[in-house]
Amino acid sequence: MARPVGDPPGAADGDAGFDRVAGFLTRLTRLLLRTSGEGSELIAREVTAAGGALGAEVSVLLVMDTATLTVTAPDGRARTVIVHAAPEVARLDRIAAVKPLVADVVAGRTGPVEADARLARIEAAPAPYPWWLKLLGIVLFSLGFAPLMQPTWYELGTTAVLATLAAVLAVASDRVPRLARVLPLVASLAVSVVTLGLFAGDPAHGGPVLLMLPALFFFVPGDYLSAAAAELGAGLITTGAVRLVYAVFLLVQLCVGVLLGAYVTGTSTTALFDTAARTDLPRWLLFASWTVFTAGTLLAFSIPRRFFRPLLALVYLTVAVQSAATALIGETGGTFVAAVVLAAVATLASRGPERPPRLLLVLPGFFTLTVGSLGMRGLTSLAGGHVVDGFSDLLELVLVVTAIAVGLVLGATLVPERNGGRNGERNGGRKGGREPGP
Template identity: 75%
Template sequence: MNPRAAGLDELTGFLTRLTRLLLDTSGEGAESIEETVRAAARGLGGDADVLLVPDGAALTVTARDGARTVTVRGFPEVFRLDRVTALKPLVADIRAGGLDVPGAGRRLARIEQSAPPYPWWLKLLGIVLFSLGFAPLMQPTWYEVGTTAVLATIAATLAVAADRVPRLATVLPVVVSTVVSVVTLLAFAGDAAHGGPVLLMLPALFFFVPGDYLSAATAELAAGRITTGAVRLVYSTFLLVQLYVGVLLGLALTGTSRRALFDVAAEADLPRWALFLAWVVFTAGTVLAFAVPRRFFWGLLALVYLTVGVQSLVTGLAGEVAGTFVAAAVLAATATLLGRAPHRPPRLVLLLPGFFTLTVGSLGMRGLTTMAGGYAVEGFQDLLKLVTIVTAIAVGMLLGATLVPVTDRRSSSSASRKRSARRP
């Protein structure tokens, strides 16, 4: 028997806290939770079984003195990736047999109690930069960039305020989209030459558009995780509908006809260098908005350019669906391979910025608002394209993860030998 093996009570307490923290940071998918919790349990001389739904888990812990089942609840988000990053070396040390439960518990407590790595004003700046990086994708015009700077600052201010006012957080998507809709219609959408009002609104709302949740839900369904995928799909659709309702409320408050929700893009006037540098702005925004340690910026930027480059190349050769599918597969395989190294960030952190470049929640918003404006055919085409592209992302990510296993077998075998050497 392993002399470091924990008792049932202390092991259950630690794994419950670990599972809750993993659930709270699982907005992009729950596929790694089971493996992480089981690995931690084995490293501490016990065993664990996890039955997941997106906001909860039934955790069964087995130790030398029995077994126990507990229910763990957590709300899936993705805004504190510094915690995800800090969990990786903790779990690695546990798996290697270098920590007992009290020591692991103290390190986990430090992660749970840690303050965000950036002050509120840098998070606000991050959301603005995140939106500005996407603005040229909607319309490559200076007017779009200038409009986004104003609207994203308003949206970011509300997002930061919601961190301190829980009641606002519960209705944040509809509040943000309503305010952005009103300001856009009153101040920026007077001239059709600048493009449709929804195209002006979308970059500022992109931080709240659940395109990543939609893709994660589809990926979980494709991988056979029916419960987590279906629930996450319903939740992401609900978030999308909230944003849509906010846009309609903006129309009502300003007395604007729904026919104004046309989807016509303005003539491009941004130079190529601005389009290229937009991804630098976007990556910097992602680091600040999602609390990613700044030392990972250059690696994440490289993955963003890799994803965009592959997507652009294959799209030019074989069309948008093929380009998205191949880019998703390459991103997933590369992030999985790089994430094996102990000194690199976890796979989720490596995936996220590139994943955002592929997600298409904006198509859902454009489809719903276009249909609301009376343009049924165009709206349906956007929604059909949404389903197609989301599926391509999900299957591509699944293929990439299949081609490159998450765990290096040689590393796993080495860790197992080290643990065995410590046992009498």
């Protein structure tokens, strides 16, 4: 195979070549770590595969926000770098762009010089959508989720107002880093004050918590909870445990914000119940809400619009499987089956460098399983003195989180991802190379 233009013979040979390889792998690790809010399963595999293709042996030690990267050249020289990055899911367009880059490196079509330049362009590229479309995306994301909480016109109307408020704060936090650190607390406080002050006067419209939840769903760490459980199940004990603690911390922030809103408005915490109102939405609107939800997910998380159709198909597939399985074996079992099917189909659909990454395919379908809202409902119910309801929600949270995590792991195991074919085998058998992780 012809060597990529601009790369010297033996990409990891010589000081300059080794520096290029180590520098590229460090930047790749940092970007993957920064976009690993949904889990760290990609990092070691992608970085190890890329390093092996460039003639270096790579080992990665991970915790949630830190990676220790060791790159070893064929002649025994080694470099160890500690990479820090706060995991997030805000810019999934970068994950979509990194996948073909790594595929080109592993296949030998791209060397470290060109790969580093492409990675720099990915990092410097602006978000695919302007700020106002992200704001609209968060609102649509919440509106699509609202009928799952309460299928009423009142729920949709209040969600439109409250989600706009939450979206303004989320967009503002992109420009004010200090706000981003306490965004869940500030957003839940603002939504709580407005809900309790304007919208929660009539119990016939449902409990205040159910009115607040759709607008706060963007901040609820259900994805972190399930990713943590999946990492624990896959043997990534340290990473999973740290992510689990962080997810609980975010949930507590949201709960504290809701309680502060009750104190500010002079509302008794006993008013924080989650009794649902009577349904008055037509069935067709419930069905269409998932299209709105998927469009909002695309805009809110900067997913390239060319992936809309496969994401929409997976969302409806997940909803259909969950509904059918729940009718047969109950909610927890239905959630488990839906997670297995989602993971298996997403893994199949992600095969090939030009296909969407598995993370992007799983994310919207995963959100339909609504894990984190149970945690917030449980905490706020406990704080409001509704002990039985609170513990019931928290117990259901544990069961559903476990069902989703085990289901995703099982689905991915049933349909394993391809690891590079012949080229992967060639790199794995070469001096200093190593087979990509599972």
